[in-house]
Amino acid sequence: MFLLSYQLDDAHLVVELDEVVDLDNEAAVERELVRLLPCCGPRAVxxxxITPLLTARALGLLLRVRGQAGDRGVSMAVVARHAVARTVLSGAGLDRVLRVARSLPGAELRARGCRPRARTGEASRRQEGPGAPPPPVRPSGRVSGPHAPTSLPRYPRGR
Known part of the structure; x- marks a missing residue:
């Protein structure tokens, strides 16, 4: 198995994962990724x-490769272009561990250890639209929830 790889710049090597990782090809994909990990030269992979489907085997493989990259002193980031793949990584709690980004420029920054910037006025207004999530609700300071009234002391009203 051969994975397409190319130099983004002097410090970054990009490896494309375009197949679903399953029991049949997991070992071959891992060998190829580890083979491509640089021992010198680029300091980030x-x-x-590219595939929208990330299996549990793919998540385990990415974690193992990240560990081996760390042992070699190489930083690793992951680009998840599809929303489904990002949802799987986030649901597994791996979006921060694997430094997941939506695009190559974002992954380049994450490989350096930079965090994404908070959206500012105009950029956040452009993102709002019919598909955008609603703004966060600020707590009012009152206790709320299904058990809140029972957790407060109740005093009988005047007799």
């Missing part, structure tokens, strides 16, 4: 996940 970006795994570009």
């Amino acid at each position: 970006i795994v570009d996940v």
Whole structure:
């Protein structure tokens, strides 16, 4: 098995993962990724996940490769272009561990250890639209929830 790889710049090697990782090809994909980990030269590897389907085997493989990259002193980031792949990574709690980004420039920054910037006025207004999530609700300071009234002391009203 051969994975497409190319130099993004002097410091970043991009490896494209375009197949679903399953029991049949997991070992071959892992061998190829580890083979591509640089021992010298680029100090960061970006795994570009092109497939929208990330299996549990793919998540385990990415974690193992990240560990081996760390042992070699190489930083690793993951590009998840599909919303489904990002949802799987986030649901597994791996979006921060694997430094997941939506695009190559974002992964390049994450491989350096930079965090994404908070959206500012105009950028956040452009993102709002019919598909955008609603703004967060600020707590009012009152206790709320299904058990809140029972947790407060109740005094009988005047007799």
